[in-house]
Amino acid sequence: MGLAFLPWEKLPAYVLGPLLFLLFSYLLWSDDHRTFGHTALEIGGIIFAVYIVWRRYRTGKELFAEEKREGQNT
Numbered sequence: 670m671g672l673a674f675l676p677w678e679k680l681p682a683y684v685l686g687p688l689l690f691l692l693f694s695y696l697l698w699s700d701d702h703r704t705f706g707h708t709a710l711e712i713g714g715i716i717f718a719v720y721i722v723w724r725r726y727r728t729g730k731e732l733f734a735e736e737k738r739e740g741q742n743t
Contacts, residue, residue: 678733682725689718 677685693714700707721732 682721682731686718686722686725689721690715693718 680688693711697708697711697715700711724730724732
């Protein structure tokens with residue numbers, strides 16, 4: 670339950686992408702009651718994880734990062 674309170678959106682893409690890739694790959698590999706919906710979600714998650722890292726590599730910007738405005742101290 671403690672992992673739910675971590676700031677996942679603030680993790681860099683080079684950390685979040687591989688974590689999601691490993692999670693969805695494991696779910697795809699270990700799913701005993703495989704349905705079309707489960708398989709589509711797991712493959713979609715793998716594609717999304719690769720996209721996060723690819724977008725960071727190509728643009729240099731994080732997908733979930735908020736841009737700082739002028740005059741903002743945080």
